[in-house]
Each structure stands twice: as structure tokens, then as C-alpha cells.
Amino acid sequence: MQNIAATNKKAYHDYFIEETYEAGISLLGTEVKSLRQGRANLKDSYAIIKGTEIFLLNCHISPYSHGNIQNHDPVRTRKLLFHRKEIDKIWGKLSQKGFTLIPLKIYFKRGKVKVEIGLVKGKRKYEKRESIKAKEARREIERHLKQK
Numbered sequence: 001m002q003n004i005a006a007t008n009k010k011a012y013h014d015y016f017i018e019e020t021y022e023a024g025i026s027l028l029g030t031e032v033k034s035l036r037q038g039r040a041n042l043k044d045s046y047a048i049i050k051g052t053e054i055f056l057l058n059c060h061i062s063p064y065s066h067g068n069i070q071n072h073d074p075v076r077t078r079k080l081l082f083h084r085k086e087i088d089k090i091w092g093k094l095s096q097k098g099f100t101l102i103p104l105k106i107y108f109k110r111g112k113v114k115v116e117i118g119l120v121k122g123k124r125k126y127e128k129r130e131s132i133k134a135k136e137a138r139r140e141i142e143r144h145l146k147q148k
Contacts, residue, residue, distance in 0.1 A: 002107045002108065002109055003107060003108040004105055004106075004107045005035040005036070005038055005040055005105075005106045005107055005108065005113070006035075006038065006040035006041065006042050006105060006106045007042065007104070007105040008042035008043065008045070008102065008103055008104050008105065010043055011042075011102045011103075011104055011118065011120065012104075013123075013128065013131075014122065014123055014128070015100070015102060015118070015120035015121060015122055015123060016120060016121045016122075016123060016127075017104070017118045017119075017120050018093075018099070018118075018119045018120060018121060019093070019118070019119040020104065020116055020117065020118050020119075021082070021086065021090065021116070021117045021118075021119070022114055022115070022116055022117075023054070023080040023081055023082050023114065023115050023117055024080070024081035024112060024113070024114060024115075025056065025078055025079070025080055025081065025106070025113055025114070025115050026078055026079040026080075026081060027061075027078065027113055028072045030063065030064035030067045030070075030071050030072050031061050031064075031072050032113060033064045033066075033067075034061050034062050034063065034064045034065075035061060035106060035108075035113060036108075037064075037065070039061065039062035040059070040060065040061045040062070040106055041059075041060040041061075041062075042059060042103050042104075042105070042106065043060075044058050045057060045058040045059040045060075045102070045103050046058065046100060046101060046102055046103075047080060047101035047102070047103065047117055048101070049087065049090070049091055049094065049101075052084065052087060053079060053080075053087070054079075054080040054082055054087060054090070054101070054117075055077050055078065055079055055080065056077070056078045056079075056080055056103060056115065057077055058075060059075070059078060059103060059106075060074050060075050061074060062074055080115060080117065090119065093119055094119065098121050098122065099119055099120070099121055100119075100120050100121075100122070101117055101118070101119060101120075102117070102118050102120050103115050103116070103117055103118075104116045104117065104118045
């Protein structure tokens, strides 16, 4: 059972999602408590590979409301927990032109915080318009079927 803490809705609009990976994330105690309250924002966040590790940048997790002076920095760099073979596989695909690593959602799985990372390729403006038209057409068809 998954308890979703945050989703990146903009990623589904701006990118073609080629593959998704699940990873753990290295967090502090107050960050986990803040995530349980659903106080996270994945907009404009991305992941990079440094050496043999993958890091999540620009992910905003608000400070815990009942925290003290040792509360965490909201936009600090966080390490993602991948197996070495997965990192090598991602590195091979990421080296191709146009691919990026974007977090799609943060959720709790059996009490642990997990991040779904997507290997994505950017959409152009006309491709975004086409996907919006297709979505509206699908809604219209469902509306007609529901009326009958």
C-alpha cells in the first residue's frame, strides 16, 4: 500500500516518461515527519549523477512545524539510494542526448520513504498542445459514454 506524500504533475505535462525507477532517499528525522504531513514540492527538482551516486536537487521539503533549532534546510541536496548496477544502467541511458532524471512522486511504502524517478525526454511546445487535445478528446468520449 502506497501513501503518496507529493507528486510532480508538471513532469507528466512537460516530459515524455521513458522509464521509471524506485529508489530510497536519505532523509533526516524532521524531513520524514514533514513528508508525513504532505509538505513537499517536487516542482523544478531533478536528479544528477555524481561519481557513483545519484543526488536529488531542488526538492523542497518544508521545515517540520513542531521542530526546533536543528530543523533541516528545505532545499538541501539529498542522496538517492540505488544499487550500483542500476546506477550504471541509468548512466548509460542518461548519456544519450536529451534525457534527464526527474522525480515523479514521493511516497511511503511499508513505512519507508521512496522516490519514483523517471528517465524523461522533454516535449516541445507543439507536442504539449497535442497531448492536451488528446486528453480533452478522451474526456469528451467518456462524458458521452457516461450519459448513455
